[in-house]
Structure formats: structure tokens, C-alpha cells
Amino acid sequence: MSINAAPTSSPVLTATGLRKTYGHVKALRGASLEVRAGEVLAIVGDNGAGKSTFISCICGAVTPDEGEVRIDGTALEPGSIASAMDAGLAAVYQDLAVAPHLSVVENIFLSTELKKPGLLGRLGMLDRRAMRQKSEELMHGLGIDLPNLDRPVEQLSGGQRQVVAVARAVSRASRVVVLDEPTAALGAKQSKIVLDTIEATRQRGIAVLLISHDLPRVLEIADRIVVMRLGAVATEVDPRGTTVSDVVALMLGETSLNDERRAS
Amino acid sequence: MSINAAPTSSPVLTATGLRKTYGHVKALRGASLEVRAGEVLAIVGDNGAGKSTFISCICGAVTPDEGEVRIDGTALEPGSIASAMDAGLAAVYQDLAVAPHLSVVENIFLSTELKKPGLLGRLGMLDRRAMRQKSEELMHGLGIDLPNLDRPVEQLSGGQRQVVAVARAVSRASRVVVLDEPTAALGAKQSKIVLDTIEATRQRGIAVLLISHDLPRVLEIADRIVVMRLGAVATEVDPRGTTVSDVVALMLGETSLNDERRAS
Amino acid sequence: MTTTAPAKNQTRHPAVSAATFTGISTTWYVVAAVVTLIIAFTIAGPEARFVSLTNLQAIGRNSAGLMLLGVGLAFVLGAGHIDLSVAANLVLSSVVSAKTVLAVSGGSAAAAAGEYANGGLAIAAGLAAGIVTGCLVGMFNGLLVTRLRINSFVVTLGTMGIATGLAQVVTGGANVPYLPPVLQSAIGMRAVLGVPVPLLIAVLVGLVGAAVLAWTAFGRHTLAVGSSASGARRAGVRVELTTTGVFVISGLMAGIAGFLDITRFGTTAIAGHETSMLAALSAVIIGGTSLFGGRASISGAMVATFIPTVLLAGFVMVGVGSFYQNIAIGLVLITAVWIDGIRRGQLAPR
């Protein structure tokens, strides 16, 4: 995996001044970033730093109290997942956001179902066969070997589920893909598949936003790294020439498990 | 962290020939292991190898179809958590097994509540103050800084929750502590705390059973490593002189995401 | 879609999702249970009269309303919600429908004198009025659940009172009398090829419902929302729309059932149907729909609605006192769900 020079094109996604307060906890206090096409931007930070909240606001899964997200220069409707999806964004959430009772195929095409051609399709009839076949092709293309795509996702092991969520996101994204700790539950082989997938996605000119605690891998794959602390982006580092302990030092302000950043 | 020589004492915990089938899936097909006091035994394996099922059978959370678990030579009642807890075992499960609505203190003392002294206690009255104080001491002792132990666990971030589960397990265990991916969601600082805690626990003469995908750390901390493949223990390795890629090679049989090890 | 390498089709299993599969198999189990009951009552009852055409027709007629409610509830439960207001909605819809029929067929003064106009039009208007009323109540439920984000149990418990009260206000507390007899002769008491028309309607509507659940995006989204609302939302499902949709469907079914009710009785039954909601809920659950969402079987619910009707008819015929009927129906409910659970392996060892 080569460390690319940061692309010079204009940013695909910009997030500006996102704020979010839960009761007394200021989870985000004015976080901003931008990603360019074909760039892997990693977000690192201690537990509770606000990483998941940040990307949830970007994806429209959480409505920020303040701030703006733009894709290709157009502002997204805050808190609207549809708006982000329509703009070409797809995500893997930390808790995966799958429907456990539905099968692998059904989850991959959830909300982007294929309709039968012709009248039946216009009546809303699904094309199950096409979806099944495309899912197989997708899995095959990624090198993932799940034997039965019709098993409900709840019967898969944690790692298998995470792979399904990654496959869904990369197959959907046309501009930005957001990955919140996509390898947390994965073994060596599956982690490799996911990292290869990220690389392939970047090659397709898609912007990648990656959250991970696995710093060695982050340093290996990311073009840029932003460090979050206490709900805001503390600093940005260039992975070239940076070591894991450098990053750890940046991540650790004081008492970082302390999330009592009380409102005013 | 020093690599100890494997202790020579007789095993604290032995699991023999555990089998478990879910419908068509043979999750475990005769897995065995033993751990000695003061020893850290790591279990590694690909996703879906059966690691979580294995330790769930050991802890009594899952009833194995066959096989036996002994602590200090006494067989545990299969599928009885009480039996394992009484024998001095405590565990962190992959999904943490906390009660999300209860506070940190309430979760730490769940099922081991302290009663008031005297008549009130005999009437079942809880000693909330004592539990709160002991929890604070515990957290302080482990170096964990959670500001408000009365917040419901569901309001904590994933990493904070995992730390609570680890604190509960190490405070309870008197003979064996079982940790299923205790650092999966943790950042650098929290991971360090957990690893230090494992080391301290081992020093107290408690047997530690650790599942982790973080092979560098496993090699660093474990006394022995067992590699699981397809529901059974494939081999055992000595971490001394072994590299990560050696272990990965051992972990990977073919098609390991393929869990369709159909019953006969 | 990213589709690399057109890999050879390696389908090793038929393209039927596990959810559908369980659904179907529970349906067959329920069919077997109903058939067993029918055989038992035929043997135990006098002269095999249980399987006489008139008796089976009566059972069919009596199941039609429950079946419609069950179809609606299967959607609602599948989406992880509950609708306690179905029976009250049925009553309200029947009342509005009856008033409309009277108005269209010439007003109640003429009706009292036995004069009726516009038979066919009156029927159509009555059906439309029932459907609109039912859907409005359903929409009200759906909007409260999605916009105000109140738990559906609470919302529909409230709507249950509201609909009951409205039905009483509309009628002044007395059943609507003097409905045109054509309602009963053309629909409620009619049979086509031996099949009672109300049952026919319920089955047809139910089959459409089953198709919607199994074969359309809406149906799939319904189960996704029931399986994990937050997951479905973040996967792009418009959860609010889907949720409102299932409540409207439930209301629609109650509306049709309300109209069928007046075609059966030739009047309204504003004091009746107090047990219908729980009976329909039981049927839906026996039929294999999960109370917790994510799994629903319309066909199972449809077949299971025969269970209370068959039991009641059978006990009367066999001569089991009516007090024992409550006990027996309770035991059958528990036993059926228990056996189904064992069969599906859900109650199997942890």
C-alpha cells in the first residue's frame, strides 16, 4: 500500500463547525474536516473523543445542534440520511446498522432494492434474483467468502456481520465512504480484506473517511490523519515520518475517559 | 511486561471435549484447553472459529452439547453461570453483558450486591454507600477515570462501557478471569490500562483466558497461545520466538469465514 | 453498484430468505392445527355436523373480520409496533359506514319506512366511508407514533378510547337501525360457490397483503424497521414513512372489517368487539409473527384466525359449557405458541 501524496483536487466533503450536546455532555464542540476524492482521511482519538458522533452528524444519522456538511459543494439537509445518501455517501457505523432478522442479501440492498423490469416493477415488485446475483458478485469481487447469503444476519459471527456492513457501504458509495472502526472485530484475514477494499475504493476516486484505533494500520493506509480530542479536531498529522507513539501523544490530552464536558 | 515461563502448578481450569451445534452449524467440535494459576492463556483464531462459543461454554453462559469444564478439579454444572461464578470464575463477554439501564456501580455489583449490616441487611436491604465507595476504590486502583459512577451504562461510549465490564470481571474473579476481546473498542490509553490490569491479575495468581485479534499485544502478554480453527483447538504455540505472521499462518486454514460446518 | 468479475452463479441454496421460510413453515403448522381441531370436533360432535356446509360457512363468515384485523396487525407487529385500537377502529368505521349507507340510500326516515334507493351506490359509498374512516384513524396513529415519537402501545390505547367515544357520539349510543337489507343479501349473508362473500373478501385482501409483505420494498422495509429501527434508518429506510404506512394498513383493514360487520348484522355493533383486538393479536402471534418485530407471516395470521372461531363453534357443538370455553381457549393459545416455539427451535437450549 503506497502512501499517496494528498490529492490537490477540491474537497468532496467538507464538515464545518459541527456541535452536538447530549444533556450535559458536549459530545462535539465545533468539529470540522474536509476530504478529497481518492483520499483516505483517518480520524483517531481516545475513547469518547466524539469520533462516532462526528461521523454520525456527517452521515445525517445524528442531527447536529450547529454546523454544516457539504458534499461537492452542496449543503446536506442536517439529520437527513437520505440527503447524504443521495449525494453519494455511504457508511459503516460502529454498531453496523444492520437489520438482524433480514438476510445478507436483504441487508445489502436495504433501501436500494432492485425492482423487476416492466409493469411489475412499477407496482413495486422486487427483483430478488437480480439482488441475489449482484450480492454474490459483490462478495466475490471483494474476496469475501460467505457461503449462504440467505441466512439472517443475526446468525453470523460478529466479524462476519462487520464484513457484510463494509460490503454494503463500498457498493453504495459513489463519492464518500465513511468507516467507523470497520476492523474492530476482525481477524487478520478479514482485516486484510477490508484494508484492500479501502485501497480499491480510494483507487476508484472515492473519498474515504476512516475511524480506527489500530494506529499502525492507520499510519500505513491514511493520506492524512486528524486527531480528535474532547469533541473537536485537535490537530492534523501527516502519516509520513510519524510514529504510533507520536500519534498517541497527540491523542492524549488529560483525563480523556472523562466525558463530563458539561454544557457551559 | 515480561514473558513468564509457563507455571508448573496443576491447572486451575480444564475444559475437555466441548461440542456445540447451532442448527446446521457446528460451532464447537471438541475443544479442550487448560490454564494454570498466574498464567495468561491467549485464544486466537479467525472470525467464526468458535472462540466466543468456547469461552461461553466454559463460563456456563452456553450449555455445551458435550464436554466438561473443571475448576480446581471440580466439574462445573454445564450451562450454570452460578456454578462457574461460585468456583471463582468471572468473565468479560464480547457483548459485555451489562444491564444498560443500570448505573456503573449497579453493574459492577450486579448479583454480588453488598447488604447492610444487621437486621436490615438480613431483610435484603442493600448497602448503596458501601457499594459506591468500593466501586470508586476499584476504579481508582485500576487507574480508570470515570467521573460519574451513577450514570446509566447506556450513556457511556463503547470504550467506556468495555472498561466497566473489565473492572467488574477482575474485581470478582478469585481463580479464573475470562476476557473476550476486551480491547476491541479501546483506544491506546484504555488498552494500556486493560493490559496492565491483566498483568496485575496474573500477579495475584489468577488464571487469565484472553481472546484477542490484536496479535502483537497477544504475543507480548501471553504465556501460551492456543490457535482455534473450525471449532476446535488446532495447535498451541509458545509466544517466545514466534512472530505475528507465524500465528496468522496457523490461524488460517482455508475459507475461514465459511462457517457452514454442517452437521454430518 | 460495484460489480466486479461476473462470477459464476454459485447459488447453493434456493433464493428464499430464512424469514420467509420460517413464515411458511409456521403457516403449515397452523394449518395442521386447524385441521386437527376440525377433525376432532367432527368426531366428537354429533353426526359429523361440524363439517356440514352450513357450519363451515358460518365459521368462515365469523372469521372474516378477525382475519382482516389479523392481516393489519401482522404488518404492525412486523414493524415492531402494536395497534390496540383495531377493534375500536372497526366499530367506528362500521358506524360511519352505516350512516353513509343510510344517507345515500335515501335517509333514515325513508329507511324506517322500509324504502331504499341506490342499492349499489349505497354499498359502494358505505365501503368507501368505512375505508376512509379506518385509514384516517390509522394515519392518526401513525403520525402520533412517528412525529411525536410516543410509544405505539400508548398511542393506540389512547386512540382506542377516542374511536370508541366517537362511535358513541356519532350514533348517540344506539346502534344504527334500518340499514338496507341488500347489504346482507348482496354481501354479508351471500355465498359464492359455497364460500361466504365476507370470507372471500378477507382472503383476497389478505393475499394482496401477503404479496405486499413478501414481494415489495415496502414489505421488506416493514420487517427491517421491526428488526432494528435505528439500523434500518441508517441504511436509508424512510422509517417514518414505513411506520405510518403499517398503521394506515392496519386502519384500512379495520375499515373493511367494519363495513363487512354491517353487512353481516344489518346494523352496527357498537357494544361488541371488545374481545376482537386480543383475539386478533393472539391469532397473529400464533401465526408466527413476532411481537418484537422483524418477523411476520400474513398467511399464518390468516389461518390462525380460524382457531378461536373453530374452537368456539366446536365447543358449543360438543357441549362444552361456555365457562370452560374461556379456559380451553387460553390453554390452546399457550400450548400452540409453546409447541411452535419448540418446533422452530427458539425455545431450545440456550
Place this chain on the structure above:
Amino acid sequence: MTTTAPAKNQTRHPAVSAATFTGISTTWYVVAAVVTLIIAFTIAGPEARFVSLTNLQAIGRNSAGLMLLGVGLAFVLGAGHIDLSVAANLVLSSVVSAKTVLAVSGGSAAAAAGEYANGGLAIAAGLAAGIVTGCLVGMFNGLLVTRLRINSFVVTLGTMGIATGLAQVVTGGANVPYLPPVLQSAIGMRAVLGVPVPLLIAVLVGLVGAAVLAWTAFGRHTLAVGSSASGARRAGVRVELTTTGVFVISGLMAGIAGFLDITRFGTTAIAGHETSMLAALSAVIIGGTSLFGGRASISGAMVATFIPTVLLAGFVMVGVGSFYQNIAIGLVLITAVWIDGIRRGQLAPR
């Protein structure tokens, strides 16, 4: 316990868990709601008679049974289950209690002639019979839920039918007549210091229940099971025991309420109480107990049981027509839960 370094006590917040805290604050909110209703009806009604002692006593007496059911349901809901059988259990317990009272006080023939013996003993025996019956039904529920692992909705729906049927079988469908008048004079219609004895009993029992929930391991385990049964189990909680326990408590409450019922009326009310289950459930939910387990407030439930009684009494007094009462009660239920949700921030932006 591992306790290293006796760190200085760094408590920054009072040692009240968030769960308890929400419980208490919802209780105060419900108190405010009830008081507001009382003030409104006092102003709207004639000559402030709503707050007359007799009226408040009447409201208190009429709330006692519902309050007991609510206390039981708060445990069951807190543990993540539901008990639909409480009202049927109440009726069965009242019937068994009444029959026992009659038997102990000299048999029904003597009673018909107006002769009664063993007043005090009869009362004690009646109470005991009611409690035993209630607990047995609750235990039955608990065992089916835990041993057969059937969903509690299904189990208690079944038990509801079984208990209703048994009550009818025991009585032959007619209310038990000729109960000794001492029941009413000594308990049902008596007031101590102005407080009706049934209310006094309900409040005392409820306070014990609140103490059990808040201060004992059983109470804590109840909420843990409701919060996550599988989590609690693996943390060492004996989930089966706790679950059976909550159903027994619910049955116990229904048993006491059944006994109080006969002391109120001097007879049974086997056809009454059809709305009691839903009324008690509403009260518990309004009172701040989660339908999904993990959070329960006994005090909130106790206060909230006054809402339906106050509303009915107030509407009658103010002269709201009875058809509109159903509507109004439905609207109040929805509004109360909605406002409480906003207040707790649960319905706040995602």
C-alpha cells in the same frame, strides 16, 4: 473485591442512580398532573365540591384496586415482561375469597337467611384465600414464562382466559351473594382518620413494594433483567427466579385487590374489571415505567392510578357527556405520555 489504594472519596454527585432519579422526577410530574386536574375540576365544578372530603374519599376508595394492580405491573414491566391477566386474576381471587368468606362464616344457606358467624376469622380467611389464589395464578404465569420460555404476552393472555373461565365456573356465572356485611363495615366502607381503609391498605402495600424495588437486591435484579435479560444472566443474576418473582408479586397484588373488591361491594363483580387491566397498564406507563423494561417507578404508578378515577369523577361532575369521556381519557393519556417524554428529553432530537 480488589480494593487497592483507599482513594479519597471523590463523590461529585449524590449517590442516587439516574434510574431512581428519573423515577422520582416522573412521580412529581404525575403528582403535578393529578393536582392540576383536581384544581381544574374544583374550579369548573359546582361550589368547589370536588375537593370535599366525601368526594376525595370516594376517589381514594375507587383508586385502591387499580393502585394495587399498578404496583404489581410496575414490577412486571420493569423486568421487561407484561401481565395481561391481572384483572382476570383479580376477579378470580375475589370469587375464591368470597366463597371462602361464606364458607367460614357459616355457609351460604345461613348467609341467605342473614346469619353469620366468625366475622373476624371469615375476613382473615377471605384475605388469605384471595392472596393464595392471586399468587398461584402469578406463579403459574411465572413458571410458564421461565420454564417453557413462552413470551409473557402470550402466557398472560392465555391465563386471562383461564382465570376468567375459572371464576365463571366457580360462581356459575352469577355474582356471589349474601356476603357478611361486616366486610363492608370493617374494611371496604370504613375510613381511618378520614382515609378510606382500602386506600390505606393499597398505599401501605405500595410503599413496601417501592422499598423492595429501590432497596433490595431483588428489586435491582428486576430492573437488570428488564434492561438486558441475557446481560443480567451472565452477570450472575438468577433470571428465572427474579422473573417468577415479579409475576408472583403481580399475582399477590391482584389477590389483595380481589379481596378489597368484595369488601367494597359486598358481592363479586365478575363481569366488571374488563377495563381495569388497560387502565392499570396506562397508569403504570404514565407513571414513568418503561414498557420495555429496565426502568420502573412504583410511586409514579401509584399516583398515576388516580388519573382515570379523577377524570371520571371530574367529567361526571363537570357534566361532560359520557360519550365524550372516552375521548377525553384517550387524549389525556396520549398527552401525558407525550409531555413526560419531552420533559425527560427522550423524545428530543435524535
Place this chain on the structure above:
Amino acid sequence: SCSTQTTNEPGAAAADGGSNDGPLEISLLTTYNGLPFYTAMQCGAQDAAAELGGEISLSNDGPSRGMNAADQLPVLESVVSSGPDGLIFVPADPQAMLAPVKSAIDAGLPVVTTDATLAEEVALAQFHGDNLAGGALAAEEMLRLVGDATGKILVLDNRPGLPITNERAEGFIAGMEGAEGLEILETQYYEDDPNQAATIVQSSLQANPDIVGIFTTSEAGATGAANGLQGLAAEDVAVIAYDAGPVLVRALRDGTIDALVAQGSYKQGYDAMTRLVQHLRGEDVSGEPFDNVVDNVLVTPENMDDPEVAKFLYPESCS
């Protein structure tokens, strides 16, 4: 309950004049099993059967709850399917039960209605109390009890949409019309729940302390009303209730209730059984009237021990 033979062409037996003394299966189908009112009816039917002789078996059917068409209809259809020789039927609703009864009659089942009537004269005969008249009887007594007092009257009815009890209220209100100085409050419904009835009575008395009389249309309402009055220690309110089951009779004796409207349900059952069996056995009943009104009787503490009145009180069970 297996019957062996059914020979019941409508009117055929009567036309033949041939007698049929074989065993008969009669079903008594009510709206609400176990109510004392229906127990009395059943006693009447049983006694008639015993006097008529021959093997007549009587089965009691009916929903275990409801009093409404939706609950009764499935039971009716099952009873018809089970093929009894004759049916004594209490229709829950005159309109709703008409079509199904008609088709049963068309299929050859002789039906006699009791207590309530059907919207059309399709049955063999009907025996019923007049609920409107019963209400009026209560009104008459109410006027006597309150004397020249002025004030308000509260009517407690069971549930909206139950024609049987709704008519009693209607008859009562009509009977009170034009009474000097008495105002009838809006009817309140207690849903068969004495607790609700008690609350309503108490609140109504708070709002209208000048209530002088209460009329309730069934037992649960009377139980609740008596209790509500007891709670208020309001002695001077006249309470009249419909029906005369043991609970109500005891209350009358205790003085918590002032009068009862007892229906002749024993006689209804007796006469209905007689007419049905006569028809089935081919006796000529064509001369008998179709509509038979069985008068209600007003029971007061003064006349309740009079044997002529006492036989109208409903027993706990048939002797």
C-alpha cells in the same frame, strides 16, 4: 349432547296432527350465561319440560360475556349447526340477529324468542317482558318514593348500544316526563363495572346534591350505586334497580335499594318451553298468540315476602 332425530319441517308436525313423543333436545340460548335473570328463565323451562313429560333435555348456551350481537352470533350459528330440535332464543339485537335466525328457521329449526324480540315476526312465538313498560313501572314507583320533593334524577345505564337495557332507561325517562320539579340528568354508562357506577354516583351527587332518585338498568349498576350512596352516607336517595337476583334482593331487604323491577323470566321460560314442545309434538298451537308480553312486577320491601311477588324473584339455582 347428541340428538338422535330431527323431524321438524316447519309446521309439518302441527299440520299432521301426529304426535311425536320421542326425546327432544332443546337449546336455551341467552346473551350472557349465568345471569340470575337467565337462571330463572332456565328454571321455568326446566319445570315446564318436567311437566310436559317425555324425554326433553335442555342445554344452556350463550356467550360467557357480551350481551351483544357480535359475541352472540357465532354461538347461535354453532348451536344451529349442532342440530337441536328446538331453540329458545334471546336475541341480543333485534336487527342483527334477524338474518341468521331466519336462515335457521328456513332450514327447519323451530325458534321461540324470549326476553327480547326480533325486528320481524319470523319466530314461532315471542315471550318477553316489556322493557319500556318496566322502565315506566320504575318511573311510577320513583314518583311515589320521592313524593313531592324536587330535585334531580340520575339514570345509570349499562353500555351504549345494548338495546335491552337501553330500552329500560328510555321507558323510565319517558315515564318521568312532565313530573313537577324533577329534572332527569343525562344518562351515564358504567360498562358493567360497579366501581365505575360508584364513582359516577358519587360525583353526580357532589355536582348535584339535590339528586333524589337513581334508576339503574342492571345489577352491577345497582351494586355500585348502593355502594356509592353508602360512601356518602346519603340515605334519602331513592334507588330503583332492574332485575331481582339474589344480590339485589338482599340489598332490597337491607334497605340500600328501595324497589326492584322483577321480570317474569321464570314464566317466559316456562311458556316458551311449553309452546315449543307443543309445536314439536304436533299439537295445534295456531290459535295461540304470537306476541306474549309477560308483565313485570315491582318488588318493594313491603311486598317482597308476599308469595305472589316472591315467585318473581330470581333463584340462585333451580331447585
